[in-house]
Amino acid sequence: NAGVMQNPRHLVRRRGQEARLRCSPMKGHSHVYWYRQLPEEGLKFMVYLQKENIIDESGMPKERFSAEFPKEGPSILRIQQVVRGDSAAYFCASSPPDSPINEQFFGPGTRLTVL
Amino acid sequence: QKEVEQNSGPLSVPEGAIASLNCTYSDRGSQSFFWYRQYSGKSPELIMSIYSNGDKEDGRFTAQLNKASQYVSLLIRDSQPSDSATYLCAVTVSGTALIFGKGTTLSVSS
Numbered sequence: 001n002a003g004v005m006q007n008p009r010h011l012v013r014r015r016g017q018e019a020r021l022r023c024s025p026m027k028g029h030s031h032v033y034w035y036r037q038l039p040e041e042g043l044k045f046m047v048y049l050q051k052e053n054i055i056d057e058s059g060m061p062k063e064r065f066s067a068e069f070p071k072e073g074p075s076i077l078r079i080q081q082v083v084r085g086d087s088a089a090y091f092c093a094s095s096p097p098d099s100p101i102n103e104q105f106f107g108p109g110t111r112l113t114v115l
Numbered sequence: 116q117k118e119v120e121q122n123s124g125p126l127s128v129p130e131g132a133i134a135s136l137n138c139t140y141s142d143r144g145s146q147s148f149f150w151y152r153q154y155s156g157k158s159p160e161l162i163m164s165i166y167s168n169g170d171k172e173d174g175r176f177t178a179q180l181n182k183a184s185q186y187v188s189l190l191i192r193d194s195q196p197s198d199s200a201t202y203l204c205a206v207t208v209s210g211t212a213l214i215f216g217k218g219t220t221l222s223v224s225s
Contacts, residue, residue, distance in 0.1 A: 033211075042216060042217040043203065043205075044215075045213060045214070056212060101166055102211065
């Protein structure tokens, strides 16, 4: 049973470029969460999605960041016009539907470096 | 503001000892509580979840929850050098987003 998959594992972008991070949840999981971990900082929630719906985006920066989870294909976190402060590890997690405890399982992460 | 507090450590214990990791949270509405282990450069790995007051044991790990004191802890028995990692405490309030502490670094010496 494959775990949460993320790609790319490492991404280098120059300031002003766009970054696209992809996440495929575990088999049977329909809930996807994105978190960001800045150097020397804790993990911070960004957005929670179900298929074709954004459920909670309270942790998303208001500008340049967007997320989607289409009916077919992986969830995508998109960062437009990246700046150096966007350099971080971005983790995706998934959980099964109707889980009363909401255990979330993390993917390997995408390490974004902005030059 | 919902907060989760952990002592950053490092917590150093000798091999075979019990490691005790602690966490407090600010929101009394918190529903579920989790411990994740994160090795340097890797992703968080779920090792324990608990949602009722009391103890929950799984192998060498025991999670303890006290909702009245807003306190959750993780005990690791017979600590091994391979347990050396950062341990993240996380809680959910509405059952969706996880709120993480900054983690406690554990070092187990052989």
